[in-house]
Amino acid sequence: MTLRVLDPTNEMKGVGGQPAARPSSLQGKTVGFISNGKEGTKAYFGHLERMLRDELGVAHIICRTKSNYSAPAEAAIVDEIKRWQAVVTGVGD
């Protein structure tokens, strides 16, 4: 006997955000790092900073750390993002 069953997923998507346009180059640009504050982020971001400066010509690196590694970044940090051309976040265990 045929059964008619319903979709259990969230078909009504939230407002969310749209990804920003990708920069074609990082030469001379400002890149922000948002750390979750965990121990492993220190070496990771230190290494990444050297790579971005030496290999891709990034001019400025801005480092910020969230106060709660399981929550979104504070509004003040999010507000700064518009002054950066790229941001690296979501890593660090």
Add this chain to the structure above:
Amino acid sequence: MTSKAYDVDDFAAAQEFYHSNGWTDGLPVVPPTETAVEACLEWALMPPDQLIGIEPVREQPITAEKLAINAVMAGCLPMHFPVVATAWQAMMKEEFLLHGVTSSTGGCAVLVIINGPIRLEIGANPTFNALANSDRATAAIGRALRLALINLLDVRPGGIDRTTLGHPGKFSYCLAEDEEDTDWQPLSVVRGIPEGISAVTVMAAMAPRQIMNEWTTDPREILETFAAEMRANQRHYSIYGGNYAIVIPKQLREHIQAAGWTKRNIAEFLYERARVRRAEWAEVGKGSIVRDRGDRIHAALESPDHLLVVAAGGPAGGFGAVIPPWMGSKTKAVTAAIGACVDCEPPKG
């Protein structure tokens, strides 16, 4: 209802359809037909488009219709649905930090504790096997929360769910309090819900750690065993204070009650006793993060109010359980009344 509908040949085809779409927890599901979903909504007096809440971080709206679909899949009867809906409302409170709770590598589950008359109406069994497959109601309600996380917020392993290990409570982690067989106040009343009103408490919880002490009737000695387990969790898992739950079955409960101890007395005792020096981390291989703070004292509970004492479990056995928090006080347990607005103004006149 506005959900997409699909025709499948039979029950077995429905299983393959739901599994292949990634819509299950790996176990078979009850096919959510429109009739079954409508029955849930009618029982709870909710229109399909009623907003249960909006997940605060990713801003995902959760409607009654979608939640009911997942509840049916989990095996819920219509009378279980108000518990599921209220638990979800509680989970979406800011202080619960649902996104962190469900995405963390730490791998906690959502523990649900049911209080009030609804426990009896739905046939929840707070005695034998209370933390496991004790009855149909708690099994299905706990499972419904997980299925809805999977399907409504994409909390799938490797997706939003970044859990390293997890624990079996992520299938279902729900119990009712044994209010009929204790002198103590129900957890919901301790947490501010008026007596006689049904309620759920949700807590981001790790796996239960079972203790045993059947060799004393002294409440202090019994609770020292619970305190030692909390300290062990602080040493081996996370040192930081947060909501802990302890489950005290009848055998140990009767000794504690006979000595005149209330839940408040228990919480104050464990607040004082469940503490470790940071230097103890060096004894369990974590010396590198003690640094110069070895003398710092870490309490498992930030205050006695942070302990959730639950009377539940079978009648025999000198056992108990300590249920630790996911990660310190980053998340807070939330208690919500079912089908009643305890914050509302009373009607005028």
